[in-house]
Amino acid sequence: xxxxxxxxxxxxxxxxxxxxxxxxxxxxxxTQKATQSPELVWTLPNSHPSRSIRGQTYLDCCLRLVREAKxxxxxxxxxxxPAGIGTLSVPLLDALSHGVGVRLFxxxxxxxxxxxxxxxxxxxREADRRGDLSVFSAEAGAGRDRLLNPxxxxxxxxxxxxxxxxxxxxxxxxxxxxxxxxx
Numbered sequence: 156x157x158x159x160x161x162x163x164x165x166x167x168x169x170x171x172x173x174x175x176x177x178x179x180x181x182x183x184x185x186t187q188k189a190t191q192s193p194e195l196v197w198t199l200p201n202s203h204p205s206r207s208i209r210g211q212t213y214l215d216c217c218l219r220l221v222r223e224a225k226x227x228x229x230x231x232x233x234x235x236x237p238a239g240i241g242t243l244s245v246p247l248l249d250a251l252s253h254g255v256g257v258r259l260f261x262x263x264x265x266x267x268x269x270x271x272x273x274x275x276x277x278x279x280r281e282a283d284r285r286g287d288l289s290v291f292s293a294e295a296g297a298g299r300d301r302l303l304n305p306x307x308x309x310x311x312x313x314x315x316x317x318x319x320x321x322x323x324x325x326x327x328x329x330x331x332x333x334x335x336x337x338x
Contacts, residue, residue, distance in 0.1 A: 168193055198324060198336040213324045213338045214242060214331045220314040221246040224255045230326070231311040233262040233293070237274045238328035244278055251286030262307050264292035310338075 159169075198213040221228060221243060228250060251257055263269045275290060282288035293307035312320040322338025324330035 196320075196322070196338045198331060198334060200333045200335065212331075213320075213322055213336050216320050216338060217312050217324075217331075218243065218246055220312050220318055220320055221250055223318070224250050224314045226254075226315050227256045227258070227313075228315075229258045229260070229311065229313040231260040231307070231309045232324075232326040233307045233309070234325040234327055234330075235261055235271055235274045236327045237270075239326040239331055240274045240278060242331060243326065244281075247278065248281050248285055251282050251288060254286065256287040256289070257282070258289045258291065260291045260293065260307065260309075262293050264290055265294065 194211065194216065196211050196213045196216045228247075247257060259275070261271050261275070264271045264275060266272060271292075279288065279290065294304060296302075296304035310322050310324055320338050322336060324334070324336040324338065330336055
């Protein structure tokens with residue numbers, strides 16, 4: 156049921172059921188709340204002809220989860236850049252001001268000279284005055300050391316341990332605006 160036979164359009168609920176069946180969860184429909192329906196979100200390049208009709212983007216969904224957070228927000232994005240995290244900075248700072256604990260898991264934030272560290276600088280400074288921001292940095296090894304210290308490559312946004320965006324996009328300007336991304 157992932158593909159509507161009449162319109163040939165992907166159904167988010169059908170894709171979700173299909174993916175669940177691949178991991179053996181199809182036999183347990185009671186584990187999903189009936190009030191919450193899975194959604195499939197996309198980011199298409201600005202030049203793509205279907206960009207204007209595709210529905211909610213990955214960024215739209217991410218922003219919605221940040222704005223809806225009441226207690227906690229966990230964001231996992233190995234790579235960020237100033238423009239990417241900048242699109243989330245106002246909603247993140249607003250969430251921090253309202254007592255939401257924000258945890259960011261990124262790659263390479265400990266080295267002050269990295270793009271990640273520079274991208275987080277303003278957010279960290281503002282968060283010191285507004286609320287509870289924790290930044291965790293995974294440092295990947297190189298060459299043979301990569302076996303002991305693998306690259307963090309997950310992309311997640313978790314709101315109040317109740318809603319999850321799982322996808323392919325990092326918090327970079329390319330991922331949120333010009334790559335093909337799905338969640």
